[in-house]
Amino acid sequence: MKVRDCMSNNVIWLTPDATIGECAKIMDEHHIGSIPICNPNQNVVGVVTDRDILLRAIINNKDINNTKISEIMTTGVYCCEANTDIEHATTVMSENQVRRLPVIDQNKIVGILTLTDLSRSEQVSDFKFATTYDNICNYNRKNNQ
Numbered sequence: 001m002k003v004r005d006c007m008s009n010n011v012i013w014l015t016p017d018a019t020i021g022e023c024a025k026i027m028d029e030h031h032i033g034s035i036p037i038c039n040p041n042q043n044v045v046g047v048v049t050d051r052d053i054l055l056r057a058i059i060n061n062k063d064i065n066n067t068k069i070s071e072i073m074t075t076g077v078y079c080c081e082a083n084t085d086i087e088h089a090t091t092v093m094s095e096n097q098v099r100r101l102p103v104i105d106q107n108k109i110v111g112i113l114t115l116t117d118l119s120r121s122e123q124v125s126d127f128k129f130a131t132t133y134d135n136i137c138n139y140n141r142k143n144n145q
Helices: 020-030 050-058 086-096 115-120 126-143
Strands: 034-038 044-048 100-105 109-114
Touching: 020 034, 034 109, 044 050, 044 100, 050 100, 086 100, 086 115, 086 126, 109 115, 115 126
Parallel strands: none
Antiparallel strands: 034 044, 100 109
8 A cells, every 4th residue: 555545635734934823723723733844845844743832932932923933843854755655654654753744746745644544544454553653652662771
């Protein structure tokens, strides 16, 4: 199975010049925990999570209505291509402790693959989902022993 068969196609993304407040509002309205950040050519340049907003903005007293998300976004985002095998994508998620992978085609964002997508797919076994989830949650513990 390919990532395109499992991913969410209606990915919401923002540009780096959007404000933290705008980002938080969109996350709330759409009930999502992260948003890919893309340049005007739709190339992924970062990601912002609800945790980033809390730990990098709120705790540091940033003005969320005037501070750009580029100041708090995570760069060096792991992505996968739409035609990537789901096995490889779940390995990337597991090894890098990421719950969401932006999906690209010709370097442009076309979707996002989340743990929820994996859990809902009839083509991903319960065992594969559980193993991926466990690896994401327990990766540090396994590697720090």
